[in-house]
Amino acid sequence: MSSITYLEAIRLAQEKALADDPRVFLYGQDVGNFGGAFKASKNLAKEFPGRVFDAPLSEDAIIGMAVGAAIEGMRPIVEMQFADFSTCGFNQIVNHAATLYYRTGVPCPIVVRLPSGGTSGGGPFHSQSMEALYAHYPGLVVMTPATVEDAYSMLLEAVALDDPVIFCEHKFLYYHLKAEELPETALPVGKARLARAGRDATIVTHGAMLHEAIAAANELATDGYELEIVDLRTVKPLDMDIVLASVARTGRLLCVSEEWPWGGVAAEVIARVTSEGFGLLDVAPQRLNAKDTPVPYHPDLWSVHRPTASAIAEASRRLLNI
Amino acid sequence: MPTPKEEPPVTSAEFIKAYRVMLLARVLEEKLASLYRGGMIKGGVFLGRGQEALSVSVAQPLRKGDIFAPLIRDQAGRMAFGDTVLDTLRTYLGSQLGPMKGRDGNIHRGRPREGYYAMISHLGAMVPAVAGALLARRLKGETGIVGATCLGDGATSTGAFHEGLNAAAVEKLPLVLVVANNQYAYSTPNSRQFVCRDLIDKAIGYGVAAHKVDATDLEQCLLTLRKAVRAAREGGGPQFVVGDLLRLVGHGEHDDAHYVDPALKSAPIGRDCLLLAEEQIIAKAWATRTETAAWRQEAEGEVNSTVDKVRREPGPNPEDDDWMAYSKSEFAEHYAGA
Ligand SMILES: Cc1ncc(C[n+]2csc(CCOP(=O)(O)OP(=O)(O)O)c2C)c(N)n1
Numbered sequence A: 001m002s003s004i005t006y007l008e009a010i011r012l013a014q015e016k017a018l019a020d021d022p023r024v025f026l027y028g029q030d031v032g033n034f035g036g037a038f039k040a041s042k043n044l045a046k047e048f049p050g051r052v053f054d055a056p057l058s059e060d061a062i063i064g065m066a067v068g069a070a071i072e073g074m075r076p077i078v079e080m081q082f083a084d085f086s087t088c089g090f091n092q093i094v095n096h097a098a099t100l101y102y103r104t105g106v107p108c109p110i111v112v113r114l115p116s117g118g119t120s121g122g123g124p125f126h127s128q129s130m131e132a133l134y135a136h137y138p139g140l141v142v143m144t145p146a147t148v149e150d151a152y153s154m155l156l157e158a159v160a161l162d163d164p165v166i167f168c169e170h171k172f173l174y175y176h177l178k179a180e181e182l183p184e185t186a187l188p189v190g191k192a193r194l195a196r197a198g199r200d201a202t203i204v205t206h207g208a209m210l211h212e213a214i215a216a217a218n219e220l221a222t223d224g225y226e227l228e229i230v231d232l233r234t235v236k237p238l239d240m241d242i243v244l245a246s247v248a249r250t251g252r253l254l255c256v257s258e259e260w261p262w263g264g265v266a267a268e269v270i271a272r273v274t275s276e277g278f279g280l281l282d283v284a285p286q287r288l289n290a291k292d293t294p295v296p297y298h299p300d301l302w303s304v305h306r307p308t309a310s311a312i313a314e315a316s317r318r319l320l321n322i
Numbered sequence B: 001m002p003t004p005k006e007e008p009p010v011t012s013a014e015f016i017k018a019y020r021v022m023l024l025a026r027v028l029e030e031k032l033a034s035l036y037r038g039g040m041i042k043g044g045v046f047l048g049r050g051q052e053a054l055s056v057s058v059a060q061p062l063r064k065g066d067i068f069a070p071l072i073r074d075q076a077g078r079m080a081f082g083d084t085v086l087d088t089l090r091t092y093l094g095s096q097l098g099p100m101k102g103r104d105g106n107i108h109r110g111r112p113r114e115g116y117y118a119m120i121s122h123l124g125a126m127v128p129a130v131a132g133a134l135l136a137r138r139l140k141g142e143t144g145i146v147g148a149t150c151l152g153d154g155a156t157s158t159g160a161f162h163e164g165l166n167a168a169a170v171e172k173l174p175l176v177l178v179v180a181n182n183q184y185a186y187s188t189p190n191s192r193q194f195v196c197r198d199l200i201d202k203a204i205g206y207g208v209a210a211h212k213v214d215a216t217d218l219e220q221c222l223l224t225l226r227k228a229v230r231a232a233r234e235g236g237g238p239q240f241v242v243g244d245l246l247r248l249v250g251h252g253e254h255d256d257a258h259y260v261d262p263a264l265k266s267a268p269i270g271r272d273c274l275l276l277a278e279e280q281i282i283a284k285a286w287a288t289r290t291e292t293a294a295w296r297q298e299a300e301g302e303v304n305s306t307v308d309k310v311r312r313e314p315g316p317n318p319e320d321d322d323w324m325a326y327s328k329s330e331f332a333e334h335y336a337g338a
């Protein structure tokens, strides 16, 4: 098999979900014959007639319709053209999909795909990382695949899950991340993964930041320091066992997240580690997030706005006192 | 539907003024497309080719003190409202000296203090914002003000469009809401966007005045918008204008628009409003071909020299940016490491 991109893995997962389960359908702007703004549903309308179709420019209706269809036993996968536009469907996500099971005992198996995160030149409205925002709401599962393999297997898991899933696929990884083959099996939903073993400090991260963190770890390795990296995979539920086990080994914690600092995933991980594992920490835990401004458009501002490998390396050095 | 016939006819001066803005917008956008292909643009490029007649006609009857909230394909309207080649290029080329200082780009530029609102990407959002601006003007005792905003056929499917237009109608605000019905929202044809007979019918549902125009025809656009703007200014409440036309470019410059129905391209709706306007100028002997060619050359000269200038300007320096999202600097929070 020729190498598969992260984006193609998403397309293949949608194809498999459609093939395996007649309850699955795809709905979203331009997802039909056009195959989606990013081509994540290329050819699927042709392959699965009547099950992949274009929606009007109406996020509120798109998600509301998915909720209704899910109540009737379907498994809709809806695409937001960009994560940022999901705010126009926010009400249906957080007040309807998220509360349904708790209120009625009827689950709401929808998958909302959010092409997320920053890319050069994206600007304030085509760059947002919304995982922390959605994770705030009880009832939503929030996935943030960082690898091609996870993009594929987690999307399939998302479709199979009875609870509503916010699937934060990272646009920065779409084209340049590649794998030779797709996995047959995967970690269970809600399990994090040790992406790199180390002894000196733990970095907890997810999404595109995983790759920045790995690059930073490689840089520090040349100085003889070994960073351990936890890839959260799902930010809700959060796998604290693997995080605490790692901090128990290293005594030092740096959380790296692309979203804004206030109330972010990094903030949550640090809160949990300090309350559940304070004694494991040798020094105060640290975090690195995007700056607390809208995501700037100009590439030179953007590349400083979000955490980068060099910023992570620098923060790691401070954490290690070197 | 009110007929534009009661309007005094479009004068040659009015027509030529609009035509020259359209031409400048066209030449500038052609340059943007070539800069995009050359990798010189930061971010995407979304052009208004084929929509210049409608766009310029929205802004030409506006005055200083009015409000204009343009959308994606309104380069011509922007320029008629006072935007410049310089500000446009500074934004696209990422100059620090542009109105957005590199913080936002391309079509998202604006100068709100001058009534030139800076759109957010979320379509429909400018409708209630302009309505609110007009409400404020009323509360402040300002009269005779108009607020105009544009959107596409696709954006008429947003909640913000419905809610904004309805609220404006309830308040009887001087809002001119112009739909550039270019038959597609990205790849989505109108048949997948709405099923009403004509977008103009939406006006009935909100109880607002409706105006329909062939947006390939500059003269008709000028008449219709002049009338709509005047009606709003004189207390007639929201004016809903639908201009039918075809998007003559891809959704963005990354898009080859292969999905556009060839029948539409060869139909009257697929005609190029700029060429039609030029033909009319010649037919009416308002100018000669030599003169129109000279106007184009003049526009090209301005665009090219501005590109040369802007390309030498610095981009934003992250060290100099204050990274402040609050006007009150005391609200800056310092996150260790950030
Ligand atoms: C609320 C919202 N959803 C999705 C998008 C992504 N998007 C940008 S332009 C566009 C198509 C717009 O179509 P239309 O309103 O007809 O304007 P046109 O591009 O044809 O001028 C879409 C879907 C958006 N900007 N805002």
Ligand SMILES: [Mg+2]
Residues within 6 Å of the ligand: B152, B153, B154, B180, B181, B182, B183, B184, B185, B186
């Ligand atoms: Mg359109």
